[in-house]
Amino acid sequence: MGRWIPGQARNDKNMNGFRFKILHKDKKTNARVGEIWTPHGVMKTPAFVPVGTQASVKSLTPDEMKETGVQIFFVNTYHMYLRPGIEVVEKLGGLHKFMGWDGPIITDSGGFQVFSLGRSDLVKITDNGVEFRSHWDGSKHLFTPERSMEWQWKLGSDIHIAFDDCTAYPVTHQAAKRSLVRTHSWAKRSLASHQKQKGSQALYGSIQGSVYEDLRKESATFISSLDFDGIAIGGVAVGESKKEMADILDWVTPILPEEKPRHLLGVGEIDDIFALVEHGIDTFDCVQPTRLARMGRLLAQNEIDITKKIFAEDKKPIDPECQCYTCTHFSRAYIHHLFHVKELLAYRLATIHNLWFVHRLTHDIREAIGDGTFLALKKKWI
């Protein structure tokens, strides 16, 4: 690997609104290289989107995020709603000013977290929205499509996601169908609410339908027919197998309008990345690289568990080929020691490495699509 200097989201004063441009299409697969223009800069796709759930990408400053190749990241509306509160972020000038980040940000609708984090015995779904109790203090709250849209505007993120009803896994066809009707109704309400706002923030519609082919295709068709700026595929990585996920992509992606950017929610392991890029997915968020980092699991062609004793006296960097700050400054032995004695620096150095790794990989994928060598690169990795 040659030297790679992470490129940053480009800020162009002449930019006007949200745009997606496809720059190059792979001839053998559906992979594509493109650019997404947002109010806070242009990013190159396919792009990995790290997760900064609580308005912080675990342990990193905005400067470091840029140095590790972050172009855009994910903030969870549900978490912002509970702490510090949407109104607080708004008063402080929105997420960008609050966090000191001047690049693009994507927020979700809050729906997924309501289902996965809310106390499940107390989540009540009606056609109007979702009533739930906080996983922090048990207090009662109501999320609706209109509220979710309003909050995402207040947060000021560049890409918003429509409020949807995310089913658990497994779910019966009957229940998934019932949920899908609701998701589609909420999609229309989300869009109507979004369109009342002034600004060039984008709204992505969200496709559901669990692991059922007819429902997924119905949802892809319906969401594609609406005037969304992009398409999100939701309800994956909720427990289904990799085979089932691949099936969903096989069913859904051929239906999607080519000119709209596509985001896959919650997926980003290395083998997944190749699979989803191959299906023409443009962006994908995942907590995996940052979460693994905090456990001492460091990404490389062969993942390393740095907490293992064999690394206690290992002078080599995590990955001798890697040029991240961690690999160019510290030995495996030192990082092993930091994890062993639970020093805060451990989690940070590991996070830097893992994020650099994924961003470097997506960079290589973009280059390979441009060069017509995407499948060869995939073969090298998988």
Place this chain on the structure above:
Amino acid sequence: MGRWIPGQARNDKNMNGFRFKILHKDKKTNARVGEIWTPHGVMKTPAFVPVGTQASVKSLTPDEMKETGVQIFFVNTYHMYLRPGIEVVEKLGGLHKFMGWDGPIITDSGGFQVFSLGRSDLVKITDNGVEFRSHWDGSKHLFTPERSMEWQWKLGSDIHIAFDDCTAYPVTHQAAKRSLVRTHSWAKRSLASHQKQKGSQALYGSIQGSVYEDLRKESATFISSLDFDGIAIGGVAVGESKKEMADILDWVTPILPEEKPRHLLGVGEIDDIFALVEHGIDTFDCVQPTRLARMGRLLAQNEIDITKKIFAEDKKPIDPECQCYTCTHFSRAYIHHLFHVKELLAYRLATIHNLWFVHRLTHDIREAIGDGTFLALKKKWI
């Protein structure tokens, strides 16, 4: 306050060995400005010495340490001995290489930690040394002056401290006297052992004597009579009052040879700093600024507890006058939020601020001594 850019320990290829130069003496107090030349660069004194107990200054990279004004820091031999082990650090090229830090490092003898962290029912002091059980796993170990010296050479720190017998507080005069005899015997053994090694690392002798005037003076006289490169004052900040600490400084410092650098072990609150600089102390280490940071207590003319609710919507930086990375990039509200949701970035941003604050303060103290305005600066702060 004008803009301050932290100066770094200067590396000069023509430097030869350990040296202390007094550059300026205050006319009204015993305060002095100087330079300590070590194998890893020159530092300006009076200097604050942050603590990196386990070979890491909590959450910071070496680059960041430099950016916050760190010239030198403290590593605890006791901790290195237990984890990762002295031999491991030695194999990895010593502390500097292990941590990626090219400036000066000071280590202690391990004695203080044996007494304060070892299981007290299992610490056995003989004239030979101290036998104790690890606070980690209960395993049995023996520290002697010779071993402590050998270990500090293996760690490769620039300034070593003689092995001493640190009494608890309070202690009877009789017990303190008995302990002092041992400390002085160990001082001679430490020095003899140190002098067998080749290299320009320095050894500081350590003064004990608890809160007893006769013992402190006896110890100051004895330690000053030996061929140490510098003098450490130990057995303070172990529970005695600020008044008692001031008394100790009053008794001890007039006895010390002026041409040797003086280190005060374990002291560094703001009022302490002025008191000890006034007594002609050149360096002083303390966990306080980094420990307070992790609790959300941020240093300023009036300390701030950022975890308090009143900061939840406060757009101002921690200290509007401060030019540290944290204060020039983030609001109180954001740091409050990070602490509230326990994000790792919280501890880091707080540590950066507190270290910058103390280093900025010692910088101002050095300038004030040079300008003859030290007492005026003290009055402004105390």
